[in-house]
Amino acid sequence: MKMLLPILYTVSTLDALAFALVITAINPYAFSLGGTQFYLGVLGSLSALINLFWNPIVGSLSDSLGRKKMLLLCLVFVFIGNFLVTLVSSLTVLFISRILSTFGTQITILIKSLLDDNIKTKETKMTVIYRMQAIGGIAFISGALIGGHLSEHESGFTIIFALISLMVAVNFALICLIADTHTKEKKSKPPMQITSELKNAAANLTKVNWPKYWDLFTMKLIVDFVMNVMQFNLALILHQRFGISGKLFGYVFAIASVVSIVTSLAMSKAQKSLYKSDDSGLQRLKHGFVLLTLACLGLGLSQNFTLFFLSLLPTSVTRVLFESTFTEIILARASAQEKGSIMGTFETTLSLGGLTAPLISGIVSDFWGETYCILMCAVPLVFGTGLIYLQKNKMQ
Numbered sequence: 001m002k003m004l005l006p007i008l009y010t011v012s013t014l015d016a017l018a019f020a021l022v023i024t025a026i027n028p029y030a031f032s033l034g035g036t037q038f039y040l041g042v043l044g045s046l047s048a049l050i051n052l053f054w055n056p057i058v059g060s061l062s063d064s065l066g067r068k069k070m071l072l073l074c075l076v077f078v079f080i081g082n083f084l085v086t087l088v089s090s091l092t093v094l095f096i097s098r099i100l101s102t103f104g105t106q107i108t109i110l111i112k113s114l115l116d117d118n119i120k121t122k123e124t125k126m127t128v129i130y131r132m133q134a135i136g137g138i139a140f141i142s143g144a145l146i147g148g149h150l151s152e153h154e155s156g157f158t159i160i161f162a163l164i165s166l167m168v169a170v171n172f173a174l175i176c177l178i179a180d181t182h183t184k185e186k187k188s189k190p191p192m193q194i195t196s197e198l199k200n201a202a203a204n205l206t207k208v209n210w211p212k213y214w215d216l217f218t219m220k221l222i223v224d225f226v227m228n229v230m231q232f233n234l235a236l237i238l239h240q241r242f243g244i245s246g247k248l249f250g251y252v253f254a255i256a257s258v259v260s261i262v263t264s265l266a267m268s269k270a271q272k273s274l275y276k277s278d279d280s281g282l283q284r285l286k287h288g289f290v291l292l293t294l295a296c297l298g299l300g301l302s303q304n305f306t307l308f309f310l311s312l313l314p315t316s317v318t319r320v321l322f323e324s325t326f327t328e329i330i331l332a333r334a335s336a337q338e339k340g341s342i343m344g345t346f347e348t349t350l351s352l353g354g355l356t357a358p359l360i361s362g363i364v365s366d367f368w369g370e371t372y373c374i375l376m377c378a379v380p381l382v383f384g385t386g387l388i389y390l391q392k393n394k395m396q
Contacts (some may be wrong), residue, residue: 003178004118004178005128006044006200006249007033007121007174007175007177007178008111008114008115008132009131009132009135010171010174011107011111011175012108012111012132012135012145013136013138013139014139014167014168014170014171015108015136015137015167015171016135016136016137016139016140016143017139017140017142017143018082018143018163018164018167018168018169018335019140019143020139020140020141020142020143020144020146020147020257021143021146021147021160021163021164022101022147023143023147023253024143024144024145024148024151024166024249024250025147025150025151025157025160026040026098026148026251027040027154027162027235028151028157028262029094029151029157029245030091030094032157032304033089033090033091033094034090035091035094037236039091041167041232041358041359042362043095043098044232044354044357045101045354045355045358045359046099047098047099048228048353048354048355048356049355050102050103050198051102052097052355053099053107054102054106055106055109056175058070058074058106058109059106059109059113059264059342059343061227062110062113064101067110067113067114067117068114068175068178068179070106070110071110071111071114071175072172072175072176074103074104074105074107074110075104075107075168075171075175076102076104076122076172077100077101077102077104078100078101078103078104078107078164078168079165079168079169081097081098081099081100081101081104081213082097082101082161082165082168082314083160083161083165084097084100085097085157085161086158086161086162086165086325089157089158090330096181097161102366105167107171109343111132112129112343113343114178115128115129116331119188125331126268126271126324127268127330129324129327130264130265130267130268130324131148131264132308132322133260133264133323133324134261134265135216135265137257137258137260137261137264138257138261140253140254140260141254141257141258141261144250144251144253144254145247145251145254145259146160146163146250147160147250147251148246148248148249148250148251148253148254149247149250149365151246151247151250152247155312163263164233176238178222197248198350206287211337212333213333213342214254215328215387215391216326216330216333218387219285219289219326219387219388220322220326220383221353222355222380222381222384223288223289223292223318224321224353224354224385225353225356225377225380226292226296226353226377226380226381227315227319227353227358228353228354228357228358229357229361229373229374229376229377229395230296230299230302230315230357230374230377231357232357232358232373233298233361233365233370233373233374234312234362235249237299237370237371237374238310238369240370241308242305242308244305252312253307254311255309255313256315257312257315259317260319260320261315263316263317263319263320263321264324265321265349267320267321267324271284280329280392280395281325281328281329282392282395283392284321284325285322285325285326285388286385286388286389287321287394288318288321288322288325289381289384289385289388290385291314291318292318292381293312293381293385294311294314295311295314295315295318296313296374296375296377296378296381297311297375298311298314299311299312300371300372300374300375301375309384323345330343331343338370349368351393360373361373364376
């Protein structure tokens, strides 16, 4: 345990730093190569489609083959994907790069599963998750600032992807140092029967106890759809409506990340005081849905940058609130044998959101403009709030 936590903290931090570098660099890099909004939309939808099937497969494989092996496999995909961009600059290579990297986006899920395997008390587990989110927020700030500044310099994009490749290589080396206790408990299982495991992973989708989880999947799908719509349209709105790009774009994300850090640090104390009796987590979800609805209205209606930016900050609060709360509820409901597969299947909602958000956003933007893409998010959020009230009443 003494060695495990520092390693996982480091891996999580470097992963967040790399993610921030990609977020700030991918759009301007694609545009510099002649890419269009349609190109990015197709890339985003295809990545989401891959994740839709790959997430539950990773979860199932991690249950049988071990978290460590799957983490190493994901890191290999991410390394190859990013290293390709440092060798050749073209839209085709960038497309292949992002698709390969898609097969490594489950690193956060696997880290949480490793924590759950090795930390038994719920309070300690959530404290570690909150702390990891806070440290990741600091890393994201650094990545946003570094990526924003480097993107304005010659060869800046090549340097960015080289840095990402280096960080992934360091993470690979660190994961090699930890013991895969989960695998040791299953020595009797023949190793690396990939075909069989893929079939089992697909079968797990039909074995999910939907009456037990349907409400969480519905609420998570709504949240992921809204977050994907925002991610797809906010950069465009900042650039077209307010003329924000380059390093200023990085500063906007950096400040938003500061809010995420403060929220992560405050959540542990808030859970012990404001949400002391919220064992179900529904009260926290209700507050998150209401706050995100207000943020969407503010982002869609604000014509002043200051008001727009102030409306953007609550989305950072809700992102942390939703991530920690959904994780806590799922880990509490799932049995030890199904945690990995349920967590993987649960993350498919992010892929569904990423698959549908670019398509729906494109249609709405063509007819009414990107502003209405943000405003329309209030509709599913109101539905989700109503669902939470129904579930709370049923429990009472």
